[in-house]
Amino acid sequence: MNKIGRLWESLLHKVADRPESISVLSSILAIVSGLLVGLIVMLFVNPSQAFPGFITILTGPFQDGLASMGNTLYFGVPIVLTGLSVAFAFRTGLFNIGATGQLTMGAFTAVYIGVNWGFLGPLHWVVAVLGAILAGAIWGSIPGFLKAFRNVHEVVSSIMLNYIAMYMNTMLITQLIYNQQYARAQSPLPSARIPVLFMNNLFPGSNANMGIFIAILFVIILHIILNHTTFGYELKSVGFNLEAARYAGMSEKRNMVLAMTISGAIAGSAGAIMFLVAGKHLEPVNHLMPEGFTGIAIALLGLSAPIGVFLAGIFYGALEQGGYYMQLYDFMPEIIDIIIAVIIYFAALSLFLRKFVANYLRKHIKKEVQLQEGSEVK
Amino acid sequence: MSELFNLDLLYFLFPLVIASMVPLAVVALGALYSERSGVINIALEGIMVMGGFTGVMTIRYLEQSTSMPLQWIAFIGLFIGAFSGMIFSFFHAYASIHMKANQIISATALNLFAPALAVFVARTLYLTRRIVISGNYRITAVPVLSEISFIGPMFFTRAYLSTYIGVVLFIVLTIILYKTRLGLRIRSCGENPHAADALGVNIYKIRYVGVLVSGALAGMGGVVFVLSFATRFDGTVIGFGFLALAVLIFGQWHPGKIILAALFFAAVRVVSSTYSSIPYLRDAALPAEIYRMLPYIATLIALAIVSKSSRAPRAAGEPYDAGKR
Numbered sequence: 001m002n003k004i005g006r007l008w009e010s011l012l013h014k015v016a017d018r019p020e021s022i023s024v025l026s027s028i029l030a031i032v033s034g035l036l037v038g039l040i041v042m043l044f045v046n047p048s049q050a051f052p053g054f055i056t057i058l059t060g061p062f063q064d065g066l067a068s069m070g071n072t073l074y075f076g077v078p079i080v081l082t083g084l085s086v087a088f089a090f091r092t093g094l095f096n097i098g099a100t101g102q103l104t105m106g107a108f109t110a111v112y113i114g115v116n117w118g119f120l121g122p123l124h125w126v127v128a129v130l131g132a133i134l135a136g137a138i139w140g141s142i143p144g145f146l147k148a149f150r151n152v153h154e155v156v157s158s159i160m161l162n163y164i165a166m167y168m169n170t171m172l173i174t175q176l177i178y179n180q181q182y183a184r185a186q187s188p189l190p191s192a193r194i195p196v197l198f199m200n201n202l203f204p205g206s207n208a209n210m211g212i213f214i215a216i217l218f219v220i221i222l223h224i225i226l227n228h229t230t231f232g233y234e235l236k237s238v239g240f241n242l243e244a245a246r247y248a249g250m251s252e253k254r255n256m257v258l259a260m261t262i263s264g265a266i267a268g269s270a271g272a273i274m275f276l277v278a279g280k281h282l283e284p285v286n287h288l289m290p291e292g293f294t295g296i297a298i299a300l301l302g303l304s305a306p307i308g309v310f311l312a313g314i315f316y317g318a319l320e321q322g323g324y325y326m327q328l329y330d331f332m333p334e335i336i337d338i339i340i341a342v343i344i345y346f347a348a349l350s351l352f353l354r355k356f357v358a359n360y361l362r363k364h365i366k367k368e369v370q371l372q373e374g375s376e377v378k
Numbered sequence: 379m380s381e382l383f384n385l386d387l388l389y390f391l392f393p394l395v396i397a398s399m400v401p402l403a404v405v406a407l408g409a410l411y412s413e414r415s416g417v418i419n420i421a422l423e424g425i426m427v428m429g430g431f432t433g434v435m436t437i438r439y440l441e442q443s444t445s446m447p448l449q450w451i452a453f454i455g456l457f458i459g460a461f462s463g464m465i466f467s468f469f470h471a472y473a474s475i476h477m478k479a480n481q482i483i484s485a486t487a488l489n490l491f492a493p494a495l496a497v498f499v500a501r502t503l504y505l506t507r508r509i510v511i512s513g514n515y516r517i518t519a520v521p522v523l524s525e526i527s528f529i530g531p532m533f534f535t536r537a538y539l540s541t542y543i544g545v546v547l548f549i550v551l552t553i554i555l556y557k558t559r560l561g562l563r564i565r566s567c568g569e570n571p572h573a574a575d576a577l578g579v580n581i582y583k584i585r586y587v588g589v590l591v592s593g594a595l596a597g598m599g600g601v602v603f604v605l606s607f608a609t610r611f612d613g614t615v616i617g618f619g620f621l622a623l624a625v626l627i628f629g630q631w632h633p634g635k636i637i638l639a640a641l642f643f644a645a646v647r648v649v650s651s652t653y654s655s656i657p658y659l660r661d662a663a664l665p666a667e668i669y670r671m672l673p674y675i676a677t678l679i680a681l682a683i684v685s686k687s688s689r690a691p692r693a694a695g696e697p698y699d700a701g702k703r
Binding site: 041045095097146150151152153155156157159160161163164167168170171174175286293296300331332334335337338340341342344345347348349350351352 | 420469473477478479480482483484486487488490491493494495497498501502616617620623624627665667668670671674675677678681682683685686688
């Protein structure tokens with residue numbers, strides 16, 4: 001017992017010496033809380049199956065060996081991208097709740113190019129992805145402009161744009177690329193599909209493709225922009241202290257528009273990655289795509305840092321893969337959405353969680369901890 | 379063109395506008411209570427879903443296992459919706475007031491939680507995400523009052539019980555907010571909480587009142603949404619809660635202007651849903667989605683016009699910190 005106590009104490013000292021680890025701890029606490037609420041809901045619905053089902057959620061990526069690991073990546077990639085989109089906006093002081101709409105516009109554009117522009121040959125899929133990025137960027141720039149020049153809160157405007165994108169998607173599909181027989185969009189040509197590369201050898205039986213490398217590329221680019229460029233420094237300054245940034249001669253209007261445009265571009269790319277896949281079809285259903293909202297949870301858990309978002313997004317892929325097996329236990333897969341919502345709630349309480357950890361440290365090892373300013377929106 | 383202005387069309391459209399306008403105004407008034415007390419509540423959408431979900435479950439149960447008169451069932455459903463909306467909004471209140479959490483993020487969590495829970499429970503109980511109710515809750519004609527010329531067909535035919543409840547609530551709550559001590563306290567907490575605190579007002583308690591009132595009104599609004607615009611509940615109110623928020627902003631945080639803003643958005647909503655019955659629009663033969671987008675596009679334009687000079691309560695969105703002046 002004494003030994004464990006000493007081990008715990010040395011661990012506490014390590015945490016206290018690195019304040020940023022407190023933020024990581026608060027993310028982990030949020031995840032644990034979300035999972036616990038999920039377990040409680042499952043116990044209410046079906047007590048006998050709750051524990052086996054819950055364990056399956058946690059071990060989703062290992063249920064079917066390499067195939068389920070590959071699918072974990074496959075499910076995780078779009079969420080990494082929407083998470084990056086939301087996180088990038090967070091860093092600049094904006095709340096991009098419109099990733100869903102930007103993703104929808106990106107998805108339609110990608111599929112449209114995928115269906116019609118077969119003449120592009122081997123470049124076909126690249127152009128389709130770029131088209132999605134452009135569409136997402138345009139859609140994201142609208143709330144940026146409205147905020148910068150008309151003082152419209154980006155949350156309200158991007159929510160409206162989500163619904164507009166949803167109906168626009170339905171309209172454009174039925175007008176331009178409708179497959180009457182199956183009541184859905186036509187399938188993109190094989191040349192427009194995201195290449196599988198060697199991923200099917202690495203993870204046989206899964207849907208994994210090179211989307212994961214696109215996501216990693218975005219992580220690297222955003223990491224460099226945010227941490228190693230003047231442009232990124234300006235964006236962060238505007239997010240951190242608008243008045244100070246203005247005083248230092250930075251144009252907050254320009255930065256707001258650019259931040260939302262880039263954020264939208266990333267979300268748009270997620271739309272391409274999701275639908276330029278064999279067997280997946282864009283449907284003219286008036287239903288908001290949930291991936292954009294999940295991105296909010298992932299951005300918060302990843303502490304708005306590109307690498308953190310990547311890890312959190314893959315964690316989500318694992319949850320989703322676990323949810324895939326839920327119906328075996330008579331649970332509806334929406335249990336995952338409930339868990340995600342609770343995680344967001346506890347992530348909102350992160351200030352409290354961090355204070356809680358700091359207080360604990362102060363009491364037990366008599367060390368003062370300087371809490372970092374949150375990197376989330378203000 | 380003369381067809382566009384005939385009286386029958388007016389008698390057809392006006393009750394629909396009223397049916398949209400009253401819940402929009404009531405939910406926006408709820409948001410006003412919350413923001414006037416100093417808490418931004420963009421969780422209205424989620425709270426409406428939660429209220430609609432519990433209310434419709436109750437209504438479905440009462441329809442199937444009792445032979446209660448329909449309007450009684452509607453009344454009980456509205457009450458249950460309001461009650462569960464209030465309970466649900468407590469989570470937002472607790473996070474924003476006691477935990478000093480980011481209010482936008484905590485509200486987003488509620489907005490995501492409600493539909494997830496509603497669909498999860500519906501699919502678990504009924505194997506489909508839809509909860510279907512069978513009754514028709516529209517009152518064809520209110521006795522006596524519907525006989526009055528002009529006013530009768532405009533206000534007392536094809537009406538809903540919830541509309542009259544909503545009108546009474548709107549008037550009573552507006553009087554409370556502007557003519558009573560509690561109302562004054564609520565407004566002071568949103569403008570200058572430190573001054574209010576110095577005068578002995580319990581900021582935390584008052585803010586709870588503000589958020590819980592908004593929760594009850596939004597929860598009831600969720601039930602109204604299902605009873606008036608649909609015969610089933612799919613786990614969504616398709617942005618009605620956000621529309622109410624736009625009504626609040628367009629109404630410049632003032633009850634009188636909120637009514638006008640609600641009238642505007644309700645008219646757009648009605649055009650968007652009944653375009654095929656309006657002669658001029660029917661002939662235009664545009665895709666249905668164009669009309670469906672209208673309320674959201676109108677919101678964007680309206681906000682772009684009024685947001686430049688915001689009249690938001692000064693302390694709305696800021697957690698109260700007694701040590702900060």
